[in-house]
Amino acid sequence: MHLRYLHTMVRVADLDKSMHFYNLLGLKETRRYDNEKGRFSLVFMAAEGQEDTPIELTYNWDGDNQLPSDSRHFGHIAYEVENIYQICEHLQENGIVINRPPRDGRMAFIRSPDNISIELLQVGEPLPLEKPWTDMNNIGHW
Amino acid sequence: MHLRYLHTMVRVADLDKSMHFYNLLGLKETRRYDNEKGRFSLVFMAAEGQEDTPIELTYNWDGDNQLPSDSRHFGHIAYEVENIYQICEHLQENGIVINRPPRDGRMAFIRSPDNISIELLQVGEPLPLEKPWTDMNNIGHW
Numbered sequence A, B: 001m002h003l004r005y006l007h008t009m010v011r012v013a014d015l016d017k018s019m020h021f022y023n024l025l026g027l028k029e030t031r032r033y034d035n036e037k038g039r040f041s042l043v044f045m046a047a048e049g050q051e052d053t054p055i056e057l058t059y060n061w062d063g064d065n066q067l068p069s070d071s072r073h074f075g076h077i078a079y080e081v082e083n084i085y086q087i088c089e090h091l092q093e094n095g096i097v098i099n100r101p102p103r104d105g106r107m108a109f110i111r112s113p114d115n116i117s118i119e120l121l122q123v124g125e126p127l128p129l130e131k132p133w134t135d136m137n138n139i140g141h142w
Helices: A015-025 A084-093 B015-025 B084-093
Strands: A003-012 A028-035 A040-046 A055-060 A075-081 A107-111 A117-122 B003-012 B028-035 B040-046 B055-060 B075-081 B107-111 B117-122
Touching: A003 A015, A003 B117, A015 A040, A015 A055, A015 A084, A055 B075, A075 B055, A084 A107, A084 A117, A117 B003, B003 B015, B015 B040, B015 B055, B015 B084, B084 B107, B084 B117
Parallel strands: A003 A055, A075 A117, B003 B055, B075 B117
Antiparallel strands: A003 B075, A028 A040, A040 A055, A075 B003, A107 A117, B028 B040, B040 B055, B107 B117
């Protein structure tokens, strides 16, 4: 029996805020479905070339009582990045906290506006250690 | 800045039980990392032909206080299936509850042993409606 992975869905409290966040990461909207009657929107966002394995943002227009303050227990969504320092700098400049800075040139963790844990991994070998990253402390958990 | 989706990670309380569940779905182990010192295992499992977008099972040998009783608020992981009736029958025969039966020939929801919500979607057009599925009620939520 064949099966195919399609998407990971996350609920969002503020669609604009979340789309902005995933845009900063480098994801683009690939498909959107607004349901007037059900009063919800589904927005699919994917990395370039991976349009068939997006994340799905579920936004309930009248609020969502499923939303947790934290979702560490679920796990995380992981992305490989071209340059972990560059993307962390870019995210930081746009107000995103780097919870686990890439001190090792290899791995970082951030949080979505809904506290979904996102792992960033340097493609290939770790980058040479570099300030200010080597001196940065963890912030919260992820 | 290029980025690439890698995996969705979920924490598991019982590794054998969870691997059995994902095997039933049709996923196969693609990579495993056992860390004696950290006392944890990471098992990557993917659908055939999608070895580059697996789920990652995180298993802490001494238990995991992150594990929730429910994780509906996170969302779900979705898979496309060849025949939604066949896979639901197969799962049911192996003790998996079909929380949202495929009454419409199109969509079903189940739960992993750790209550992760899993969506199953019929590839292409919905299948013709069929008993017993049309008569089945929802069980719990998903």
